[in-house]
Structures are given as structure tokens and as C-alpha cells.
Amino acid sequence: MTHRPLAPVFAGLRAGLHALFGGLLALVVARVLLTDGSVLALVLAGALGAVYLAGLWIARAGRSRRGVVWVAALTVVWAALVWLVPEAAYLVFPLFFLYLHVLPGVAGPVAVVGATALTIAAFAVHGGLTVGGVVGPVVGAGVALLIGLGYGALERRAAEREALMAELLATRDRLAAAEREQGTLAERARLARELHDTVAQGLSSIQMLLHAAERADADGPGIDHVRLARQTAADGLAETRRFIRELSPPSLDRGLGSALERLAAGWGTREGIDVEVEVDAAVSLPMDAQTALLRIAQGALANVAQHAGARRVSMRLVPQSSGARLTISDDGAGFDASGAEAAAAGTDSFGLRAMRERVDQLDGVLEVDSAPGVGSTITVVLPGATS
Numbered sequence: 222m223t224h225r226p227l228a229p230v231f232a233g234l235r236a237g238l239h240a241l242f243g244g245l246l247a248l249v250v251a252r253v254l255l256t257d258g259s260v261l262a263l264v265l266a267g268a269l270g271a272v273y274l275a276g277l278w279i280a281r282a283g284r285s286r287r288g289v290v291w292v293a294a295l296t297v298v299w300a301a302l303v304w305l306v307p308e309a310a311y312l313v314f315p316l317f318f319l320y321l322h323v324l325p326g327v328a329g330p331v332a333v334v335g336a337t338a339l340t341i342a343a344f345a346v347h348g349g350l351t352v353g354g355v356v357g358p359v360v361g362a363g364v365a366l367l368i369g370l371g372y373g374a375l376e377r378r379a380a381e382r383e384a385l386m387a388e389l390l391a392t393r394d395r396l397a398a399a400e401r402e403q404g405t406l407a408e409r410a411r412l413a414r415e416l417h418d419t420v421a422q423g424l425s426s427i428q429m430l431l432h433a434a435e436r437a438d439a440d441g442p443g444i445d446h447v448r449l450a451r452q453t454a455a456d457g458l459a460e461t462r463r464f465i466r467e468l469s470p471p472s473l474d475r476g477l478g479s480a481l482e483r484l485a486a487g488w489g490t491r492e493g494i495d496v497e498v499e500v501d502a503a504v505s506l507p508m509d510a511q512t513a514l515l516r517i518a519q520g521a522l523a524n525v526a527q528h529a530g531a532r533r534v535s536m537r538l539v540p541q542s543s544g545a546r547l548t549i550s551d552d553g554a555g556f557d558a559s560g561a562e563a564a565a566a567g568t569d570s571f572g573l574r575a576m577r578e579r580v581d582q583l584d585g586v587l588e589v590d591s592a593p594g595v596g597s598t599i600t601v602v603l604p605g606a607t608s
Contacts, residue, residue, distance in 0.1 A: 239277070242315040246270055252308045265302040269312075272298055288323040292332070295319070300339060307347035310340045314361050321369030330366060337362040396578065407509045413468040416461055424458040477511040478502065478538060481518055485536055488522045496522075497535040504538055504545045510603045513579045514538070514547050520576055521549045521599050529553025529597065544585075544604040552596045576601070 246266060253262045276291035299316065302309040313336050320332035337358045344354030431451035435444065478500035489496035506514070518536065525531050531553030538547050573589065576599070580587040583603050591597035 238315055238318055242273060242312065243270075245312050245315065246273075249302070249306050249309045249312070253306055259305060262302065262305045265298060265305065266309075269295070269298045269302060289325075289328075292319055292323050296332075296336065303339070303343040304346070307343060310343050310358070313337070313340045313358065314365065317362060317365030318369060318372075321365065322372075329369070333362050333365060395575075400582075407507075409468045409508070413465045413508070416465050416468070421458060421461045421465065424454050424461060428454040428458060477504065477506065477514060480511075480515050481536060481538060484515070484518060484522070485534075488526075489534075492526050494525070494531060495533050497533070499535070499537045499539075501539045503540045505540075506545055506603065510545075510583055510585075513583055513585075514545070514601060514603065517576050517579060517599075517601055518547065518549060525551050525553060525597075528556070531596070541602060544602060547601045547603075548598065550596065550598040555591045555593050555595045555597050557591075557593065 246269065250263065250266050253259055253266065272291070272295050276288070276295065296316065299309065299312055302312075316336055317333050320336070321329040323329075324332055340358040341350075341355055344351070344358075348354065428451055431447055431454060435447050435451060438444065441447075481500060482498050485496040485498045488494075522534070525534055529551050531551035534549065534551045536547070536549050538545060540546075577587050580601055580603070585601060585603040588600040589597070590600070
């Protein structure tokens with residue numbers, strides 16, 4: 222959905238400009254009809270109105286080559302009408318705004334100056350050179366230039382506001398999607414833990430007890446039922462473990478360390494970059510934290526491939542006193558870490574912001590250490606259980 226709070230203002234200004242042009246043109250027609258009734262003047266007035274109406278859709282589109290042609294044709298017809306009817310000179314005021322809106326660059330102000338000179342010359346031809354005939358057009362041109370500058374600044378501000386709103390909406394959608402993903406992963410991880418700690422453990426205990434009963438009384442009258450019950454418990458345990466694997470993220474089914482090693486091996490082969498991985502087996506984190514670290518590692522490697530030009534990357538996962546620390550370093554080109562995230566906030570870049578948002582959601586810490594020419598190091602510390 223596009224948000225344009227200043228659209229009614231622009232529409233009102235355009236409607237006022239059209240009304241001004243139509244009113245002044247009607248004044249010219251009335252002047253001709255009440256005086257000499259010149260057929261040529263009426264024809265030029267009608268042609269001026271027709272050209273103006275024909276080009277309204279061009280003016281709405283802003284600056285273009287067709288708009289320049291339209292304004293030039295409008296000016297030629299108006300200039301011819303001015304030499305016949307002096308009151309047509311007043312039409313220069315709406316023309317000023319058209320010049321500034323349609324013509325590119327300095328062509329708009331230059332056209333305003335030229336039209337002002339032509340208006341003064343027309344007043345001089347019809348009634349002689351007077352102070353009013355000079356000051357009026359000059360003041361009108363000055364006011365038009367000031368209003369045109371203000372309108373341009375307002376239009377640029379509106380475009381910037383619209384772009385910012387679009388980026389905010391896109392960021393909101395990405396955050397909502399990330400939150401839904403995190404919620405889904407957390408719930409799946411919770412269910413997997415509950416199944417492991419209750420059903421799987423219970424079935425494993427039942428299987429062990431039945432196996433012990435089978436060994437204790439191998440020739441008892443109910444041994445066949447005991448064996449059937451043990452096999453049924455074994456089948457149920459296998460099925461439960463399959464459910465647990467399916468509820469866990471596929472890349473994390475063998476743990477975060479194994480997932481990081483597979484990620485590094487695949488990425489290093491694909492990019493032709495040597496990746497050194499060091500994983501401490503003592504790291505133990507909840508599933509949502511493991512998922513966050515894996516996604517951050519993926520994003521960091523993607524940044525290295527796109528921007529760093531590195532020859533070597535190291536990835537290290539070690540336990541902390543209250544969680545785990547993931548460090549990813551490269552020997553690439555580096556960047557200005559102090560301004561990178563601020564610059565990303567004004568663009569569509571989502572790399573470092575995505576990492577920080579994931580870390581913040583888990584009450585962790587993200588540190589970025591880099592400078593041009595010295596490589597980069599990203600350190601993430603997340604809370605969690607360690608063993």
C-alpha cells in the first residue's frame with residue numbers, strides 16, 4: 222500500500238493552476254468579444270486552450286521530451302496571441318509554473334526569464350513602456366521562481382518520505398516473517414524436547430525393563446507377550462525419534478557443530494576459499510539459539526563472498542560461562558565498521574541488520590571489528606546452557 226500524505230496538496234496545486242489558466246483564457250476571450258471581435262484572436266485563443274488540454278496528461282507525468290515539445294507549442298501560440306490581445310500577457314503567470322514543472326534543469330528558469338521579457342515587450346508595444354508593465358511581470362516571475370523552488374523541495378521531501386515509508390513497511394514485513402520463523406522453530410524445538418524427555422525416555426525405559434524381564438524368565442509362560450511388548454516399545458521409540466528429527470531443522474539434526482562444518486565445507490568448495498572450522502563439543506544451546514547462530518554464519522559467509530575478496534576464513538564456536546560464542550574472521554578487504562550499520566539503515570541492505578535483530582531477539586551480543594584493508598571479525602555471544 223502506497224502512503225502519500227502530500228498527494229492532496231499536489232492535486233490542489235495542480236487544480237489551482239488549471240483553474241487560473243482557464244480563468245485568464247476566458248478573460249482574454251471576453252475581451253476579444255467585447256472589443257473588436259477579431260476572428261484570428263479567437264482562433265488563437267481556442268488553439269491555446271486546445272493545446273493546453275491536450276498536454277495535461279504530459280504535464281502530470283513531469284519532465285519528458287514530449288513535455289518540452291508541448292510547452293514549446295503552448296508558448297508559440299501564446300506569444301502570437303499576446304501580440305493581438307494585450308490581456309493575454311497575464312497568461313504568463315500559469316506558464317511560469319509549467320516551465321518550472323516540465324522543463325529540465327535550468328531550462329525552466331531560463332524559460333521564465335524569456336517569457337518575462339516577451340511579456341514586457343508586448344506591454345510596451347500595446348501601451349508603451351511603463352513601470353507597471355515592467356515591475357508586474359518581473360515580480361510575477363520572482364514569485365513563480367520562489368514557489369517553484371518550494372514546490373520542488375516539497376515534492377522531493379514527499380518522494381523521500383514515500384521511500385522511507387516503503388522501506389519501513391518492508392522492514393516490518395521482514396521482521397514479522399523472522400518472528401514467525403523464530404516462533405515456529407522455537408515451538409518445534411520445544412515439542413522435540415518434550416517428546417525426547419517424556420515419550421522417548423519412557424519408551425526407552427519400558428524397552429529396557431521388558432528386555433530385563435525377558436532375560437530373567439526366558440522360558441516363562443508369558444515370554445511371547447513380553448517379547449511382543451518389547452518389540453512394540455522399540456518400534457514406538459524408533460517412530461518417536463523420527464518425529465523428533467523431523468521437528469528439528471534439517472541442517473541441525475546432528476547438532477550445530479556438524480551443521481557449521483557442513484556449511485563451511487560446501488561454501489568453501491563453491492567459492493574456492495579456504496575455511497577453517499573449530500567447534501567445541503561442549504557447546505549446548507536451545508534450538509532457537511542454534512538456528513540463529515547457523516543463520517548468522519550463513520549471512521556472514523554470504524557477505525564475505527560478495528564484498529570481502531578474502532582468501533581465508535576462520536569459524537570458531539566455543540562455550541561461554543553462560544552460553545556460547547561464535548567468531549567468524551576473514552582476511553579480506555574489510556570495511557568501516559563504525560558506519561556500516563548506519564549506512565545500511567538508509568538502504569535496502571539487510572545483512573548486518575538481520576544479524577543484529579536475530580541476536581537482540583535472544584538477548585545476545587554482536588560485535589563487528591573491521592577496518593579497510595585489515596579484514597573483518599564478527600563475534601556473537603548468545604546465552605544458553607553449557608555442559
